[in-house]
Amino acid sequence: MTDARAAFHHGDLRAALIASGLELSRTAGAEAIVLREATRRAGVTARAAYRHFADRDALVRAVAQAALAEMARTIERRQQGATDPVAMLHALGTGYIQFALDEPGWFDVAFFAMADMLNTTAAESAGATGRSPYQQLEDALAGLVRSGRLDPAQAPNAALVCWSGVHGFATLTSHGPLRDRPRDQVDQQAEYLVGYLVQSVVTIPPPPVA
Amino acid sequence: MTDARAAFHHGDLRAALIASGLELSRTAGAEAIVLREATRRAGVTARAAYRHFADRDALVRAVAQAALAEMARTIERRQQGATDPVAMLHALGTGYIQFALDEPGWFDVAFFAMADMLNTTAAESAGATGRSPYQQLEDALAGLVRSGRLDPAQAPNAALVCWSGVHGFATLTSHGPLRDRPRDQVDQQAEYLVGYLVQSVVTIPPPPVA
DNA sequence: CACCGGAAGTACACACCGTAGACTTCGGCA
DNA sequence: TGCCGAAGTCTACGGTGTGTACTTCCGGTG
Numbered sequence: 001m002t003d004a005r006a007a008f009h010h011g012d013l014r015a016a017l018i019a020s021g022l023e024l025s026r027t028a029g030a031e032a033i034v035l036r037e038a039t040r041r042a043g044v045t046a047r048a049a050y051r052h053f054a055d056r057d058a059l060v061r062a063v064a065q066a067a068l069a070e071m072a073r074t075i076e077r078r079q080q081g082a083t084d085p086v087a088m089l090h091a092l093g094t095g096y097i098q099f100a101l102d103e104p105g106w107f108d109v110a111f112f113a114m115a116d117m118l119n120t121t122a123a124e125s126a127g128a129t130g131r132s133p134y135q136q137l138e139d140a141l142a143g144l145v146r147s148g149r150l151d152p153a154q155a156p157n158a159a160l161v162c163w164s165g166v167h168g169f170a171t172l173t174s175h176g177p178l179r180d181r182p183r184d185q186v187d188q189q190a191e192y193l194v195g196y197l198v199q200s201v202v203t204i205p206p207p208p209v210a
Numbered sequence: 211m212t213d214a215r216a217a218f219h220h221g222d223l224r225a226a227l228i229a230s231g232l233e234l235s236r237t238a239g240a241e242a243i244v245l246r247e248a249t250r251r252a253g254v255t256a257r258a259a260y261r262h263f264a265d266r267d268a269l270v271r272a273v274a275q276a277a278l279a280e281m282a283r284t285i286e287r288r289q290q291g292a293t294d295p296v297a298m299l300h301a302l303g304t305g306y307i308q309f310a311l312d313e314p315g316w317f318d319v320a321f322f323a324m325a326d327m328l329n330t331t332a333a334e335s336a337g338a339t340g341r342s343p344y345q346q347l348e349d350a351l352a353g354l355v356r357s358g359r360l361d362p363a364q365a366p367n368a369a370l371v372c373w374s375g376v377h378g379f380a381t382l383t384s385h386g387p388l389r390d391r392p393r394d395q396v397d398q399q400a401e402y403l404v405g406y407l408v409q410s411v412v413t414i415p416p417p418p419v420a
Numbered sequence: 421c422a423c424c425g426g427a428a429g430t431a432c433a434c435a436c437c438g439t440a441g442a443c444t445t446c447g448g449c450a
Numbered sequence: 451t452g453c454c455g456a457a458g459t460c461t462a463c464g465g466t467g468t469g470t471a472c473t474t475c476c477g478g479t480g
Contacts (some may be wrong), residue, residue, distance in 0.1 A: 048458050114387045160399055168378025177324045189370055258429050
């Protein structure tokens, strides 16, 4: 659908619009993606966008997938060289948070992509190794299970605890109440939190409270 | 500024606009707060809103504070009758999540109010007991410290871990990737997560990883 | 009591947005 | 060569936030 022959009047409008969307959302988040401005930057009439996207929301979703892929790449970069599953999980957590802090606009849009669980595992949301952030979490936990440091039955719970904790922290510190805290303090707290979560996971989690 | 004598041509337009804003945002979140529609519902010209709010954003923030207060009341209701600090903390966590699930629109707006840490402690964001959700967290942890179940030096870290975990879970399950999960399953996971966090807090947390 | 100053609300206007329908351009295939 | 369908343009509509200028009406002061 977006093969080379689709390059027609324009070069590849679909890709150009997504690129414009990334520019627009980088500083001001998802709501800054305005269809008319994106087409303007691509040197094309507003209505032309409708040949490639059903409506503005479809464009935003496409940009979101691109942002999520950017996030996956950031995480992969952090994980580079790590082979120990514990180190992998730790790098995943800090990479997730780092991306939210360094690219708050993209983190905001990426959440749109995540909003649909199916998209989270789509190829467009993946990094160089072809894994989306959520799949990267699954991978890291699978590594812990293989190395005998995590009860397989507890893996889903561990995913929940880790994802919730890291995502909450990322949200609170990038858009939320804690967004004005000095960066070095936030980095320190992130390090603490991720260390805390990783350590929790490699211990047997408590059973649900009755 | 909003005393009874301010009731002039209209009854109390400021309050009426906030009420309309709560209606509008209840189902569709913050972006559904459209100034013209709010004034329309108050039976007044669009421009009249500017006598009470600098711009749309100011209205949204005011609505956000009201939503945050609603959240505080939900939590208070959950805590009713609990005296044990552990039970208080547990009820806080589940109340926070319950509100996000039952009122996703208001939870979305409330985050706008939280976006400024000062607002989080403003009187308009408080429940019947005059405490905002963040203050309720501080109170619960202070109770744990008083009862000797939490090292005072670890209280800030505990706040961070709890808030991040609960907020992340609430976000993921109300607007995020997990929003389509069946409600009873989500409730079960919420119970697990909150129990997990509470138990973590009453244990000595691990030191930061070097 | 008359009056008038300022607060509350109105009328109109503007630029911008997302999107619909009909038209034009252009490349590849018969 | 001729034509068909994809890609993009033109024009238009209703909606939005917001600026400037005007009107309406209350409450305190002479």
